[in-house]
Amino acid sequence: MVEQENGVAQRVSWELMGEARTLADRLGVRPAALILGEGSADLVAEAFANGARAAYVADHPALTPFTAGPHCDTLIGLARKYRPEIILLGATTRGRDVASAAATELETGLTADCTSLDIDEETGMLRQTRPAFGGNIMATIVTPDHRPQMATVRPGVFRLLQPLPDASGETITYKPKLDASALPVRRLKFEPTSDEGVALQSTSVIVAGGRGMGSAGSFEMLEQLAEELGGVVAGSRSAVEAGWISQRRQVGQTGQTVRPLLYIAVGISGAIQHLAGMQHSDIIIAVNKDPGAPIFGIADYGIIGDARVVVPALTAEIRERRAAAGGGTLSVAAMSPETAGIEAAGETEWEQE
Ligand SMILES: Cc1cc2nc3c(=O)[nH]c(=O)nc-3n(C[C@H](O)[C@H](O)[C@H](O)COP(=O)(O)OP(=O)(O)OC[C@H]3O[C@@H](n4cnc5c(N)ncnc54)[C@H](O)[C@@H]3O)c2cc1C
The missing domain is CATH 3.40.50.1220 (TPP-binding domain)
Known part of the structure; x- marks a missing residue:
């Protein structure tokens, strides 16, 4: 999922897009970007340049400004309709919020804060590695029985791919069932940190x-x-x-x-x-x-x-x-x-x- 604010994507989203491309190649499937939020169509070209071969775009007033509920509902709707193998999100405040709620609703596994991702040669399952027991061991976790396989990865873990400005792909428009007038949480003000x-x-x-x-x-x-x-x-x-x-x-x-x-x-x-x-x-x-x-x-x-x-x-x-x-x-x-x-x-x- 591409995390964005005012049409500007978080760098971690493109780091994950590059990794998604590698994983998708190994599985023989298409790496896709999920772009949520008003005016998000502008990010499609950037997603293709960063490795996506498809972009699922959900453009709705309830998705801007960001609040976790509508993003979570849209992600769940997309997952149920298109049945992806894997969903990756940045281990950011927003990514963690959306991923945990969506995984619960989708009744699937979620591995938070992965430090590496890989595909198991035999089973095709996503191998999700992260520190465990206070960082004393690295645990590799798989989700054998449920789909999608979900993971969050912290910013800076994966390298950015060299962008390919002329890359293209398929854009799929998704209409989420959201009511902007009935949101339980509203953002009143946004104050960026000064640090x-x-x-x-x-x-x-x-x-x-x-x-x-x-x-x-x-x-x-x-x-x-x-x-x-x-x-x-x-x-x-x-x-x-x-x-x-x-x-x-x-x-x-x-x-x-x-x-x-x-x-x-x-x-x-x-x-x-x-x-x-x-x-x-x-x-x-x-x-x-x-x-x-x-x-x-x-x-x-x-x-x-x-x-x-x-x-x-x-x-x-x-x-x-x-x-x-x-x-x-x-x-x-x-x-x-x-x-x-x-x-x-x-x-x-x-x-x-
Ligand atoms: C679950 C968990 C999560 C953690 N997460 C993090 C984390 O995100 N980041 C993190 O950093 N730690 C984390 N820690 C803590 C980590 O285990 C260490 O305790 C911590 O990193 C030690 O910090 P330090 O190297 O500054 O201090 P110390 O281990 O005390 O090392 C100080 C060093 O300074 C050297 N030194 C002393 N005086 C001088 C001098 N005058 N000139 C040059 N060298 C000098 C000493 O030789 C020593 O090597 C975590 C621990 C746990 C259990």
């Missing part, structure tokens, strides 16, 4: 701090590093629980899933629940004073040292190089251990996996 940190998924550089930062004030040095790199600051759950950073910026199993080009983990041990949210980042740099910290197990580059020494040294070096380069963006490659000049920090050393 831009919630958009961690769309940023290419993240500087994340953990308990090893020691205090809220130490996050200021992470802000400065992030600013030099054009990135944003995030944190581990321990940092959030200590009140050093907003929960909206928490990375991990119960926070956000991110895959930036560069993830710098500072004073973060690398608990499995944190890794669940960032392990697919392109380049991971870990700064930790403990050489045995598990984060070094997945880091591309490790800096063993005190954050209070390493981070200001990194920031100063990057600032200097940017100034020398005329203030432009410093490429991630320019931050390799060989070139970063961190030796000036004395007790710090670089290690590469």
Whole structure:
């Protein structure tokens, strides 16, 4: 299901569309987009460009602005009429709300917060994998007896496909039986959050701090590093629980899933629940004073040292190089251990996996 606001789709919807395309190819069926809401026909071309081969469009005043009830009823109606094998939704506030109610009504299974999806070669069933038991095991769940198979996936788990602007497909119009004048819930006002940190998924550089930062004030040095790199600051759950950073910026199993080009983990041990949210980042740099910290197990580059020494040294070096380069963006490659000049920090050393 494509999640949209004022005709603008959430990025997670297209991430899921790409994955739906892969799954549909394996099953030999057609990947389709469910586009709900007034004026949603405009999103059809975007759905085709992102992998859909069919678009089911339900355009009705009761679907705008979003409230869960009419979306849920429409999804149920579509599922009963067209009998899809699989329905995927973003594990967003809206997606979770609609998916759980629809799965209950459809009397089928729903796996929330999947981190990977696959098709079982023998049975053709959807294998839905997600962390379980506090993230200590990965459980793969199937829905053998009921259809559709339903799953939610958090933003950032799947990559966006390269869009194909000229792609086309079949558009099917669906008329939901809804009464806009009889909705039990109405949206009176919409106030967007002012914390831009919630958009961690769309940023290419993240500087994340953990308990090893020691205090809220130490996050200021992470802000400065992030600013030099054009990135944003995030944190581990321990940092959030200590009140050093907003929960909206928490990375991990119960926070956000991110895959930036560069993830710098500072004073973060690398608990499995944190890794669940960032392990697919392109380049991971870990700064930790403990050489045995598990984060070094997945880091591309490790800096063993005190954050209070390493981070200001990194920031100063990057600032200097940017100034020398005329203030432009410093490429991630320019931050390799060989070139970063961190030796000036004395007790710090670089290690590469
Ligand atoms: C169900 C469940 C869900 C969870 N969800 C999440 C989640 O979404 N995200 C998440 O992050 N965690 C989550 N957790 C918590 C997780 O298990 C860890 O407790 C948490 O990630 C640890 O955070 P941390 O690495 O900041 O702290 P710690 O584990 O305490 O690590 C601090 C690190 O800082 C290093 N350090 C200390 N001082 C310095 C210094 N001066 N310079 C450099 N390094 C230093 C230490 O060597 C250590 O490695 C979850 C746990 C459960 C049970």
